[in-house]
Amino acid sequence: MKAKDLSALTKGQRTTHRILDAAEVQFAAAGYSATSLRDIAAAADIQQPGLYKHFSSKEELYQRVCERALSPLVDFMDELLERPVDQMVYRELTDRMTDLLAQHPHVPRLLIRATLSQEAEQDAIAMGWVNKLADYGRRINTKARIETDSDVLTLQIVALFNLIFGFFWSSALVENLSGKAADDAGLRAIQKDLLAAFVDSLRH
Structure with a gap:
C-alpha cells in the first residue's frame, strides 16, 4: 500500500500493514x-504479544x-470470465497480474517455494493458491474456446506460471544481469510485452 493510502488509516491499521509487509x-x-512469529515481530518492530492484537x-x-x-488477481480473473468472449483482453490480464504482483514481489517466491517443497513439508496454503490460479488458467482457456490437449495445456500453464512469477522470484538475477533494480519501470x-507475446502465441 502506498504511503498516501496508509496515511488515511488508523494507527492499528497501519500496524497491521506493517506486520503483513514484514x-x-x-x-x-x-x-x-521455518519462520517464527518472533522473527516477524522483530522485523515489524513490534513486541511478539502485540502481534496477537x-x-x-x-x-x-x-x-x-x-x-x-x-485475491485481487482472482477478483480480476472472475471479472474477465464474466465478459463475452470477444471482450476478454488477455493483454489486460497479464498487465494487471504484473502490476498487482509488483505490489507484493515476495509472494511469488512463496508460491514457487511451495511447488518445490518435499511432501513432508508441503505448504498447503500456498499450494492451494497455486492450484486455484492453475484452475483459473484452465477456465479462461475453456471460455476462450481454445482447443488444447490436456497435457499441452498443463505445460502451457506451467510455462506461464514460471514466466509471470519467475520475474519476481529471480529479482536478484535480474538486477545482476541488467544492472537495474528489479522494480525498474522499463x-x-x-516483462509485460514478453508475457503478452507468449499468451498471444498460445492462441494461434
Missing part, C-alpha cells in the same frame, strides 16, 4: 515452517499475506 518478506525468505496465529497471518497479494514494461 511477514511477507520473512515467509518468502525462510518458508512458512492483529492476528490470532501464524497460520492466519500467513493466509492474510497470501490473500492480500493474490524492465516491467518489457
